[in-house]
Amino acid sequence: MAKIIVVTSGKGGVGKTTSAAAIATGLALRGNKTVVIDFDVGLRNLDLIMGCERRVVYDLVNVIQGEAGLNQALIRDKRVDNLHILPASQTRDKDALTSEGVEKVLESLSEDFDYILCDSPAGIERGAQLAMYFADEAVVVTNPEVSSVRDSDRILGLLASKTRRAERNQDPIKEHLLITRYNPARVDHGDMLNLEDIREILAIDLIGLIPESEAVLRASNQGIPVTHDANSDAGQAYTDTVSRLLGEDVPLRFHEYQKKSLLSRVFGGGRR
Amino acid sequence: MKLLDFLRGERKKSASVAKERLQIIVAHQRGQRDQPDYMPMLERELLEVIRRYVKVEQDAISISLDRDDDCSVLELNVTLPRS
Numbered sequence: 337m338a339k340i341i342v343v344t345s346g347k348g349g350v351g352k353t354t355s356a357a358a359i360a361t362g363l364a365l366r367g368n369k370t371v372v373i374d375f376d377v378g379l380r381n382l383d384l385i386m387g388c389e390r391r392v393v394y395d396l397v398n399v400i401q402g403e404a405g406l407n408q409a410l411i412r413d414k415r416v417d418n419l420h421i422l423p424a425s426q427t428r429d430k431d432a433l434t435s436e437g438v439e440k441v442l443e444s445l446s447e448d449f450d451y452i453l454c455d456s457p458a459g460i461e462r463g464a465q466l467a468m469y470f471a472d473e474a475v476v477v478t479n480p481e482v483s484s485v486r487d488s489d490r491i492l493g494l495l496a497s498k499t500r501r502a503e504r505n506q507d508p509i510k511e512h513l514l515i516t517r518y519n520p521a522r523v524d525h526g527d528m529l530n531l532e533d534i535r536e537i538l539a540i541d542l543i544g545l546i547p548e549s550e551a552v553l554r555a556s557n558q559g560i561p562v563t564h565d566a567n568s569d570a571g572q573a574y575t576d577t578v579s580r581l582l583g584e585d586v587p588l589r590f591h592e593y594q595k596k597s598l599l600s601r602v603f604g605g606g607r608r
Numbered sequence: 609m610k611l612l613d614f615l616r617g618e619r620k621k622s623a624s625v626a627k628e629r630l631q632i633i634v635a636h637q638r639g640q641r642d643q644p645d646y647m648p649m650l651e652r653e654l655l656e657v658i659r660r661y662v663k664v665e666q667d668a669i670s671i672s673l674d675r676d677d678d679c680s681v682l683e684l685n686v687t688l689p690r691s
Binding site (some may be wrong): 430482485486489490493496517523525526527528529530533537538 | 631
């Protein structure tokens with residue numbers, strides 16, 4: 337039985353797809369058979385972030401509507417052995433996803449994989465609700481910014497009521513907070529919500545903290561999940577996040593502001 | 609800048625403003641979350657009834673349900689216009 341993890345946020349542009357790609361890559365690098373599914377029907381982007389956009393032939397909707405087999409639609413990642421991608425459809429209408437269809441796909445993926453990551457679309461509409469409906473765990477991606485935190489709280493409400501676990505009165509979905517685009521310097525200045533505040537407001541456990549980093553754009557430019565950039569702060573932060581998802585106790589990094597010394601100010605801080 | 613801020617008297621940091629605003633709005637959202645599904649409908653219909661007799665604005669009415677162990681209190685607040 338695979339563990340189903342939804343990566344969700346409510347608000348768009350906070351780093352759901354980046355995080356889904358990075359976490360899936362990290363889980364696979366640790367030897368877990370992992371598949372990451374793009375639920376953003378009509379606006380697929382996971383394929384771009386994973387660097388497999390030119391190898392998409394069939395998609396999730398094709399599989400659900402019986403036009404292709406699951407194995408025809410699954411794309412094997414070229415960098416990591418245990419990693420597969422199931423892209424979203426680009427053209428069809430949003431109603432193409434059915435609850436029964438999604439359930440069937442997840443059930444058959446469950447037989448072959450250890451982890452199924454569902455990359456949710458933004459919003460709280462059907463696509464987002466279907467992405468979370470069958471989940472065992474949820475990674476709620478939040479930026480240190482008021483609208484993102486508020487939307488994350490709305491998503492927590494949906495996770496607690498509009499999911500299979502909630503409807504069947506099973507153990508609730510395990511909710512994890514992933515803070516992205518964190519800028520310790522601005523937090524130090526008092527111009528950005530700090531991680532304790534966000535954790536206190538949302539009242540869920542922190543699974544990871546990703547600093548605002550040039551490495552993220554560099555990674556998406558190249559279609560290589562940032563986890564592969566092992567020298568970068570963001571890459572390391574995602575690797576830590578994956579370790580915590582696997583139950584390890586890893587201390588938090590990149591949350592403290594290091595004031596630059598005069599020397600490094602003069603000569604530049606080096607690659608981030 | 610630090611010195612200037614100090615001389616001007618410490619201005620409130622924007623992050624703490626953000627935190628206060630979020631605490632209020634999230635508490636409000638959570639209050640609504642636990643409400644039964646019929647509450648928005650009940651609110652609308654009550655407003656309609658009241659409006660039949662008094663002219664009040666849409667936001668002049670607030671309704672909340674507080675639950676204790678053995679009883680629930682339905683609180684209805686209507687701000688009537690000065691006549």
